[in-house]
Amino acid sequence: MLRKRLQSARNGEKQLAALPLWMLYPPIFVAVYILHFTLLRLPYFWDEGGYYIPAAWDFFRFGTVLPVSTMRNAHPPLPSILLAAWWKIAGFHIYSTRLFVCLIAALALLAVYRLGRILADEAVAATVTVLTAIYPIWFAQSSLAHADIFAAAATLWALTLYFTQKRKYARPLCLLLFTLSVMAKETAIVTPAALSAYELFLAWRNRRNSLIRREHLQIFAWISSTVFPLIAWYIFHRLKTGFTFGNPEYLRYNATANMSVHRILLSLWHRLVHLTFHMNLWVVTLCTAAVLLLPPLRTRNGEDRTTLSQHALWAIAFIGVANWIAFSILGGALLTRYxxxxxxxxxxxxxxxxxxxxxxxxxxxxxxxxxxxxxxEVNPNYPYAPEDNLAYRDMIELHQQAISVVAHRWPQATILTAWPVGADLIRPELGYVRIPLRMTPLENFSAQEIVKAMGEQDRFDTAIVFSTKYLPPGTSSTTNMPNDTKYFDFHDDMPPQEIARLLHGDVVWQADRKGEWAAVLRFPRTMDAHLRLP
Known part of the structure; x- marks a missing residue:
């Protein structure tokens, strides 16, 4: 096994000599930039505005790795540090942030290309790189300032070194890159943990050969030590905040509330769909199943054409299964960017x-x-997260328009709305308003929340309502999926006309795009005024 691994590494290194990687990075970045050009000035979206940009903004202003203007949820600080350093160079504005994320996405794609070139050949590497760049989930995340793209870039580069262990610097640099991945997103520890388990498996399988067994144990020791910087971060976080894994509500939503056999089994199914079917990935899955029915092609020497080595296939299998299981347990929302x-x-x-x-x-x-x-561009016919494709662009633009209507016509209004628009109204740095507006929050626009608002009508005179869950056109409800409603916060947002009727107001603006919608409601209030002489 070790001899085959070293031979595979040698073959990969010969191919790597074909063209320097530094020459490939500029064209990859230019391609990413051009493909995302129309998206680079969009205001921040969802978790960007909810955590990552405020956290980086706090580090940029105050030099603290613990956010002070948003919730503390124990995410490691590397994205904040990188963004703040970039803002020092390019300035703090939305375009510079998105440009930086494109740079990171291009770096990750270069790692994809290098990995393909090591494990297969130039043609496969180029094809996989292009397919990855256009796959909707990857494409959408390539300009969004979430921690996941930073963690993915470091993880993929670490894997290129894992599969080229012949070089002396490979192991320490692999450790460094895996450390960067977990300091970008704590859940990135799943991949080095999976490889550690794989190396232990190989050590056990080769237990009669002390030389090979020792080699695998050494690799295990290098990779498994990735966990120590993460542990150090959590110790620091607990000393400073009193919480190890974030505030209790965050920990409950993302971990402790998920420990149900029924929920885990349901999540395993959803994650399997994400990995085989979602966003037209079924085309790849079906085509692969079809070609497996064919015999391998012959080379000019009469031998079967080879595919990935057994070592690579087993390592990727360990990584894939570990991520499939881990992210079926961790995380309150089943976001595909994980x-x-x-x-x-x-x-x-x-x-x-x-x-x-x-x-x-x-x-x-x-x-x-x-x-x-x-x-x-074309949304699926089932509920999903808008950040999985360009639906996030439609959602941002609808929110922009609704907020602009209120800011220009009723700048002194008190606005009933839900997250993320609530944050967009009070944080000018997110790109939606120049001056903070007054806001009264709701959880969402389900019937239960609107009933609560009916008893607090003196607290608002305007509302911005919108779709908080994607509902495919022609679908009347998501609550016909009771398990998803119970475990994943599926709910039905009331239509704006019905909200206006219940709260005794009028719909003064409304728009929709591909299943996403937003509306502005205005509520006339009767005022009792008295004129007093001075």
């Missing part, structure tokens, strides 16, 4: 199998690419 580094690994396996067994494999890649491009 799986960001797994998608290029799955695509690498699939594309290498296409090339091994089907002579016209570029045709399959073209069909898959077209499917991904369509999924970027």
């Amino acid at each position: 799986l960001l580094p797994i998608y290029p690994l799955l695509l690498l396996i699939c594309v290498s199998l296409w090339r091994q067994r089907f002579a016209q494999w570029p045709l399959i890649a073209t069909v898959a690419l077209a499917g991904f491009a369509v999924a970027c």
Whole structure:
């Protein structure tokens, strides 16, 4: 096994000598920049405005790695540090932030290319890189300032070094990169943990060969030590805040409330869909299943055309299964961006199998690419997170328009709304308002929340209501999925006309895009005024 691994590394290193990677980074970045050009000035979205930008903004102003203007949820500080350092160079504004994220996304794609070149060949590497860049989930995250793209970039570069352990610097640099990944997002520890388990498995399997066993144990020791910087961060966080893993509500939502067998099984199913079907990934899955029915093609020497090595396939399998299980337990919301580094690994396996067994494999890649491009713009016919494709752009623009209507026509209004618009109204740095507006918060626009608002009508005179959950056109309700309602906060937002009727107001502006909608409501209030002489 070790001899095969070293031979695979040597073959990979010969291919790496073909073209310096530094020459590939500029064209990759230019391609990412051009593809995202129309998105680079959009205001911040959802968790960007809810945590990551405020946390980085606090570090930029005060030099504290613990946020002071937003919740403390124990996320490691690397994204805040990197963003603040970039703002020192390029200035604090939305365009510079999105430009920086594009730079990180291009760096991650370069790692995808290098990984493909090490484990397969130039053609497979280039194909996987293009497919990854256009896959809707990756495409959407390539300009959003979430921690996941930072963690994915570090993780993928660490994997390139894991598969080229021949070089002396590979192990310490691999450790450094895995450390950067977990200091970008704590859940990135799943991948080095999976590789540590794999190395222990290899050590056990080769237990009769002391030389090989010692080699695997040494690799295990290097990779597993990734956990120590994360432990140090949590100790520091507890000393400073009194909480190890964030405030109790955050810990409950993302961990302790998820320890139900029924929920875990349901989450495993959802995650399996995310990894095989979601956003037209079913095209890749079905094509791969079809080519597996074909025998391997023959080379000119009469040998079967090879695919990824057994070592690479097993390592990726350990990583994939570990992430599938871990993210079915951790995290209150089943966001697909948590799986960001797994998608290029799955695509690498699939594309290498296409090339091994089907002579016209570029045709399959073209069909898959077209499917991904369509999924970027065309929403699926089931509920999903808008940040999985360009629905997030539609949502931002609708919120922008609604907020602009209120800011220009009723700048002194007190606005009933829900998160994230509530944060957008009071934080000018998020890009929606120049001056903070007054706001009264709701959880969402379900019937239960509107009934609460009916008893507090003296606290607001305007409302910005919008779709907090995506509902496909032609679908009347998401509450016909009781398990998703119970475990994943599925609910039905009341239509604006019904909200206006119950709260005795009028719909003064309304717009919708591809299943996303927003509206402005105005409530005439009767005032009792008295004129007094001075």
